Amino acid sequence: MARSTPAERFAAKTTPGPIPTGPNTPDTPCLLWPETSLDRDGYGRFWVDGRVVPAHRWAFEQKRGPIPAGLELDHLCAVRRCVADDHLDAVDHRTNVLRSTGPSAVNARRTKCKHGHDLTDPANVHVSYPPSHPNGMRKCRACARTRARRTREPQLAHVATITTHHTPERTAA
Ligand SMILES: [Zn+2]
């Protein structure tokens, strides 16, 4: 029996999926990796050349060549376990964040915060990458300053109330 090639093993694991719906998604069907061999983030895992590689990256490199250094693969269909190479685009991290469809990306596409501050000005935007938002999370610095002021003021007022309340009690004792 002839040993199957990585490409044959790869093909045997995939099943055609639906055509993605949503704005700016490809009009060809997804190619789905089995749900039983996904990594923690929901990307396919493929065992090849003695190691485990992300299935979509392997598919892309087979069909379209090496992913240029520093670039990440963006799923145009937003389906993480999709391994259709034409649903993948090699982009820089910022573009990947801006294009992604999660709540943080919807946020990333906004040009103003809910209080009308400019979110296109890098000086007003703080980007962090907490575990809950691996694609990045933007925060409006102007709003953060307002919030910090508001939290400080009521606390001071509270302390003042306690002090005035306590003083007469102490004198009475
Ligand atoms: Zn897809």
Ligand SMILES: [Zn+2]
């Ligand atoms: Zn703001």
